[in-house]
Structure formats: structure tokens, C-alpha cells
Amino acid sequence: TREIKLAVVAGDGIGPEVVAEGLKVLDAALAGTDVSVSTTAFDLGADRWHRTGETLTDADLEAIREHDAILLGAIGHPSVPSGVLERGLLLKLRFALDHYVNLRPSRLYPGVPTPLAAPGDVDFVVVREGTEGPYVGNGGAIRVGTPAEVANEVSVNTAYGVERVVRDAFARAHARPRKKLTLVHKHNVLVHAGHLWRRTVEAVGTEYPEVAVDYAHVDAATIYLVTDPARFDVIVTDNLFGDILTDLAAAITGGIGLAASGNINPEGTTPSMFEPVHGSAPDIAGQGKADPTATVLSVSLLLEHLGLDAPARAIADAVAADIAERDGTPRSTTTVGDALVARVSG
């Protein structure tokens, strides 16, 4: 029997509610297999910060490293100054654990309400770079609060960092039936970073002659996402553009209540982290209203990452079947979780 050691960061707001359902479905999917899961709960997020002033200590990080994967609910609360938990906890995990592939699939399940009148057959995945770009925290400000203030943000892009994520994206595109890769950037304005991305895609592309490559500026990509999202298969893009595009992608495929993500270290030298794309939604926290589906789908990505394809697929199929039967009646967080458990077990 194989034991999976799972670090659980339930986090803030609706995080604990959706994570509870995710874990229920995980257990159900592994029942009857020779895989068992042991979980360690990590007390991280707004409460811990208020109590101790800590976001993520070295000891927390070392303990998390001892695990095979991380399931994260949501981080962030209005009572904490903007940026403290995002930079000090969520992004710190992504950076410290070298999660350079931020994987965000978008699929429009049949029957799901979408704001688009004629979405077409939407099934693409965004490979968002996770350890560089404007997210590196290399900005700074001088004369803060005076009329002479200057605040800079620096986007750092390296051949090392771009090449590895582009390679991952090509491999994923190659493994998909349509074999299409779209680079999204803004190389007519951000010429240095943009040209590095472009040259890298061209170079790695020579190793994948079967993969068709195209390019869209980030502004044009948002247009395509609402006028012709079916054109996309795999999108590779930088950290900030990926952040923006994947929220929009979620919106057109049923909302962030359904959008899953994996923060992946493909070499497996560190635990990868799986989390819903949505935030902590403090306005509905504790009311049992949150849709746990995005977390459950993130559990499916987690299992796939660990090579457990059968239970991963069982969960994805259960979600698809559940979604197909939705009629718009609101269901509680646990009702959805129970329904998914029943399908996975049935």
C-alpha cells in the first residue's frame, strides 16, 4: 500500500468549508484502492497572523516540505492589510516550493451556465508561469506618502525560468489531441521580456514539429476568450497575464466556483500545491453556501499529478455528471460534497 502525506492549508473565509468537502471526496475516491492518505493540518492565514504576526515561518515551510502534496483552500481576509497574506503566505509557498507551472484548465461542461451567448466547445488549459514576472516582489518605493513618491514594480524573466515552463507547456500540448500552443504576452510593448518569451517558444518549438504554435497579445487574448474561446488548446503565459486570463477563463466556463488549479513542481523535488482559483470570499464564509466543486476538481488534479489517474478521473467524471444534472437550485457546500462522494463511490 502506498501512503500519501497531504499537507492541508484550509486557510481563510470559505477555505475550511470547501477543503472539508475536497477531503471527503478524496477519501471516497481512494476507498478500495491500496492508496491511503494521511493529512497534516497547517494553521496558516488570517487567524494565525492576528494571533502571532506570522504568515509562514521557516519551520512551517520545512514541515510542509515533508509532504507529498498540498491542498489549499483560500488565503486572504479584509482584516489583514492587502498583500500581507498574499505575499507572505500564498506566493511564498509558490516561490519557495518552486511551483513554476501554475496549471489552470478551463472546460465548459455541458449544461453549465456561461455569460457567453455562443461559447462553442471550450476545453483549454493555461500554463501560467509561477515563479517570475511581476510577482517576484522586486519592486520598491521612495518618498512614500509625499508628492514626490515613486513606486516601481519589476518584472523579472529569465531564460532558465521561461524555458522550463515553455517546455512543460509544449509537452502538455503534444499530449493533447489538438496539439496547439498559444503564447500570450505583450511583446510589442514589453519588448525585453516579450522577446525572451518569443525566442524561447520558437526554439523549443523546433523540438515539437507536430505542435502548431501561435501568438496573441494579452489584450487580444481577452477578446478571443469572449468571442472564440474554442480556438485555444494550451496557452502559455507569464505570471501576471496568466492571473488575469484564468479569472476570465473561469468566468466564461461557469465561474470561479468551478475553476481548479495546480501549482506544480514538475520534477517533484517539492510538494506541489492544489487550490481552487477562487478566493476566500469572506462575505459568504461560514454560511455553507460556497460551491466546493473547484476544490474537488483541484483534488482531481492532485491525484493526477501523483500518478493516480483512475481516482483522478473518477472525481472529474463525478463532477461532470453532477454539473450535468444541476438545475440552478442552490445547494449547500456539504450537499454538493455528499453528492460527489456518492457518485465517486457509486
Place this chain on the structure above:
Amino acid sequence: TREIKLAVVAGDGIGPEVVAEGLKVLDAALAGTDVSVSTTAFDLGADRWHRTGETLTDADLEAIREHDAILLGAIGHPSVPSGVLERGLLLKLRFALDHYVNLRPSRLYPGVPTPLAAPGDVDFVVVREGTEGPYVGNGGAIRVGTPAEVANEVSVNTAYGVERVVRDAFARAHARPRKKLTLVHKHNVLVHAGHLWRRTVEAVGTEYPEVAVDYAHVDAATIYLVTDPARFDVIVTDNLFGDILTDLAAAITGGIGLAASGNINPEGTTPSMFEPVHGSAPDIAGQGKADPTATVLSVSLLLEHLGLDAPARAIADAVAADIAERDGTPRSTTTVGDALVARVSG
């Protein structure tokens, strides 16, 4: 009689075609008034660069400065390396002429096809900062083309630059019936720039107690633009976020064929520049297929900026009436222009 000296940069691709119609409608709107227009054509864009290697010389810029306003078609051609004309001509004009307000109205005219199933009543304006942010060209790269390459892009934000555009946005919000201003940024990640924007909006907001202020992260803003665009009234945001949001805004309100913009220096110390949001579309250039409506609406913004409200409104009304009678039958560039001339004159 008042004479308006107009610099005309028709540019590349479909630029000359749509500008020709814009000028026709401009003449029609001013016929019978005591305002006359004299135009100076500037040979700028891909052809000039191929011939001379020049994008925008000091002499060009000085000559343009002698004008009251600029009408620009589109800049960019695949035969020119990415970034050369964008940075060397279009952005150089915006920066050199201190066009710090990049004004982009989005209105869903009745009858216009939109990709959204239930768009609601969409009528907002994006005030995009035009002279700072990641557009400043302060990036650079080392060891280009080697595995050790590092390419940085720097977003520069100053209290001086942010305050003046925020003031402009508040004034615009205050003058509109709904009096609502939304700041869009990403202050949980881009903490230095984001907090400067936030503090500035808070500070200027105290002078506008009637204006309701809210905030959205840029990723969330893209969600709202497809799920509830009617929530927006005035959006103020940085140069890059504004670029992205306004293409998406155009897409949901009938496409970039209808989206107008003004690059404005509110003090009037330099000529402001009016241009369609769309690009040069080289694939359809010379075929008389381009919709000149975005350029015509940009002419309306130009007249409004020059204080000529009646002809500005006549053009906007003509466009609204023309759009209301569209039935999807393709019309040539000149057909649309002629129809708008007829309405403006009639």
C-alpha cells in the same frame, strides 16, 4: 471663424481607409458652422520606416506640436519587427505629448451584437493612465540569447502621474449621472504601485464626497466585465491594465470596430490624439472591409475635447442611429462613411 489645425497620421494597414471616412464625417459635421479644419498629413508608419529607417523624428514631433489635435488611424505592420513602431512612434507620441489620460468609453448601443447573453445596460468609460506603468520602456536585458539571459521590465508609478489621472477620473465620474469610480489594480501583489494608486484614490476621493468609490483587482475586473459590466461607470487604472480591460470592454460592446479612444493632455499644452482602439489589421487592408465607426467616434471625442459639443454629439447620434439599423449585412468602409455623412448632414 475658428480654424482647427489637425495633424493626420493615417498610418498602416486599414489606417488610411478608416481615417479617410473619419475626415469625411468631420467635414460634414462642421459644415454650416463657423469652424473650419485644415489638415496636415504626416507620413509615419511602416512605409516610412522601410524607406528611411525613421519612426518619429524630432522634426516630425515639432511639426505635430503646431497642431490643435491629432487624428491617428493605426500603427503596425508584420514586416516591421515587433515593438519598433509601437515604441518608436505610437507610444512615443503618447509619451512625448504627455497624453496622460487615455480615455476609452464603452457603450453597448441598442441592437449591437455582443458575445454576452445578457449584457445589461453597459455604459462606462475607462480612464487609462497613459504615461507611466510598464509602458515607460525602462526595462532591459542581459546575456540576450544565452541560457543565462535575464530580461526585466520596470513599471514606474509616481505620485505626480497617478494623482493627475485620478483627478481627471474623479472629475469625469462627478460629471456623470451615476457618479461612481472603480479603481482597478492588483495591490495584493504589486504592493508598491498598488498602494500608491489606492492611497491616491482615497485622498482625492475626500474632495468628491458625492462620488462612490470601489476597487477591483484586475483579474476580478475581467470577471465583472463578462458577468456584470453594467456595474461600471468610470474605471481608473494603470497603463497596462487599461490596455487589457479596454480590449475586453470593446469585445463585449460590439467589438473593436466600434471602440474609440482619446489620448488626452487635459491642460491642452500639447495636441491630444484620437484613434480607434483597433490595430492596423493588415489581413484586411486595402479591401474596403474595415468598419470606420471607431475612427468616426474618435472624431467625435476629438470635437468634444476641443469644446465643439454640438458637432461631437451630432456624430455620436449619427453612429447610434446607423448602428440601430444594421442588420448584419456587410458594408464597405466607404458605404459606412457615406451613411454617416448623410446622417450628420441630414
